[in-house]
Amino acid sequence: MRKGIALFLGITFLSVGLVLFLTVDRQTLHFLLSARKAQLLQALGLVILSWVFDAFRFMSFARAAGERIGFRLSICLTWLNYFGSAITPMQGGGGPFQVFVLYRNGVPVGKGIAITLTRTMVTLFIVGCVVAMTLIFAPDILSGSSFVTGVFYYVAAFVLLAWIVIGLSLVYPEAVKKMGKIVTLLLKRVGVVKPMKVLRVVRLLNREIDNYTENFRLFFTTGFSWFISGIFLSLGQLFCLWGVLPTLVKAVGLPIHFGQAILIQALFNFVMYFVPTPGGSGFAEAGGATIFRYLIPWNLAGVMAIGWRFFTEYLAIGLGALVALRFLGWGMAEKILDDAKREDHES
Numbered sequence: 001m002r003k004g005i006a007l008f009l010g011i012t013f014l015s016v017g018l019v020l021f022l023t024v025d026r027q028t029l030h031f032l033l034s035a036r037k038a039q040l041l042q043a044l045g046l047v048i049l050s051w052v053f054d055a056f057r058f059m060s061f062a063r064a065a066g067e068r069i070g071f072r073l074s075i076c077l078t079w080l081n082y083f084g085s086a087i088t089p090m091q092g093g094g095g096p097f098q099v100f101v102l103y104r105n106g107v108p109v110g111k112g113i114a115i116t117l118t119r120t121m122v123t124l125f126i127v128g129c130v131v132a133m134t135l136i137f138a139p140d141i142l143s144g145s146s147f148v149t150g151v152f153y154y155v156a157a158f159v160l161l162a163w164i165v166i167g168l169s170l171v172y173p174e175a176v177k178k179m180g181k182i183v184t185l186l187l188k189r190v191g192v193v194k195p196m197k198v199l200r201v202v203r204l205l206n207r208e209i210d211n212y213t214e215n216f217r218l219f220f221t222t223g224f225s226w227f228i229s230g231i232f233l234s235l236g237q238l239f240c241l242w243g244v245l246p247t248l249v250k251a252v253g254l255p256i257h258f259g260q261a262i263l264i265q266a267l268f269n270f271v272m273y274f275v276p277t278p279g280g281s282g283f284a285e286a287g288g289a290t291i292f293r294y295l296i297p298w299n300l301a302g303v304m305a306i307g308w309r310f311f312t313e314y315l316a317i318g319l320g321a322l323v324a325l326r327f328l329g330w331g332m333a334e335k336i337l338d339d340a341k342r343e344d345h346e347s
Contacts, residue, residue, distance in 0.1 A: 004087030004278050011281040016306055019289050023302030031252040031300060039251035043244045047311050050240035054078040057233035061115045064223030064230065067107050076323045077101060082313065083320025086279030095120070101327055110210070118219060118227075122234050124273065130266035173213045180205040242266065245308045249296055261295055279317070284309055 055074035062069045069077075080101065081094035088094075099112035107115070184201050188194075219227040242262045249256040268291050275283045288305030296304060 004093070008086050008278040008281050011277055012285070015282040015285040019285050019302040019306060023289060023299055025299050028299045028303055031254070032303065034253060035251045036253075039247055043247040043251070043311050046240045046243045046247060047315060050237045050312075051075060051078055051316065053233050053237035053240060057230045057237060058115070058119065060226045060230035060233055061118050061219075062107070062111075064118075064219045064226035065111045065115055066218055066223065067111055067115075069102070069105065069107070073101075073105060076327065079316050079320035080323045080327070081320070082316035083324050086281075086313070086317045086320070088278060089276045097324070104327075110207070110214075114219075119230075119234075122231055123238070124270075126231075126234055126238060127266050127270050130263065131270045133263060133266075173209055177206050177209055180209065238266075241312050244311050245292070245295075245304065248304055248307050248311070249300075252300065254296055254300070256295055264291055264294060267291070279313070284313070 052075075055071055055078050058074040058077055059069055059071065062074075077098050080097045084093035084095070084097040095113075095116045098116045099109060102112040102115070103109055181202055184198055184205065188198050239262070242265045245265060246256050246258050246261045249261075268288065271287075272280045272284060277283060285302075285305055288308060289302040292301040292305055292308075295301075
């Protein structure tokens with residue numbers, strides 16, 4: 001965990017310095033000094049509103065699974081997700097933190113996994129739909145870089161595969177249980193699982209798979225109305241975040257096409273989910289400057305990428321670090337990440 005924090009901070013500071021060195025000039029400083037404070041506060045308001053939407057959608061997905069969690073816990077889970085995602089590759093650490101805190105607040109592990117996974121997949125689905133619109137209405141965004149095009153198609157294939165796996169796990173849960181048994185026996189052979197614990201591990205897997213599939217079915221039966229409300233709240237959360245960049249650009253007195261800004265940010269967010277550095281650090285700042293040049297001059301693209309990152313990520317990551325200390329402490333947080341990393345390696 002400390003290594004993840006150190007990597008995130010190190011790469012972030014290095015990339016911020018490099019981006020500023022390559023993009024800032026005298027005109028940049030003139031624009032920054034003339035920035036309107038009211039619109040900077042408006043950008044902060046959009047970020048806070050996105051946190052509120054995120055907290056309420058977490059509550060909605062929990063209700064869809066038959067669980068009740070309060071707003072205070074939900075907003076803490078939102079910040080905790082930002083922090084966990086920031087210090088792990090491909091933003092994979094937020095989910096285990098959330099599942100553990102939910103478990104400590106009486107939500108079974110299977111339900112916690114279903115809730116957090118649904119939240120992530122709904123977000124990816126919405127972002128993917130907006131990206132599809134990007135390809136229709138602004139196809140030139142991908143034509144300028146073969147690297148961005150390749151990364152986009154890789155991510156699109158990955159997301160499609162994830163949806164197929166989730167669908168198969170819901171339709172054929174017994175096959176998933178069988179795979180779990182095979183993996184457990186393989187782990188026993190290499191000494192990871194002790195022979196006396198094989199039956200216990202298999203029973204635990206079967207129970208959690210049953211919980212997982214049952215709770216996903218709840219989303220489309222008794223909890224369907226809450227599931228739909230969670231989707232609308234997800235839309236609100238994303239559009240609040242996507243409204244930050246246009247607001248920052250307007251703060252320095254430059255015009256911007258709001259619709260195109262949303263499409264470009266959606267494309268960038270889509271790729272960001274699968275960047276291997278902790279929290280996408282480095283790629284977020286440098287990639288943001290590169291892709292935002294389609295909207296604003298190069299001498300402002302770097303500053304805007306860093307400002308956008310500060311409002312939409314850094315603030316929540318800082319609050320998430322405080323929540324991690326409050327709910328988990330360093331020792332437990334490291335244990336959760338180690339367990340999640342080992343499970344990913346075993347799978």
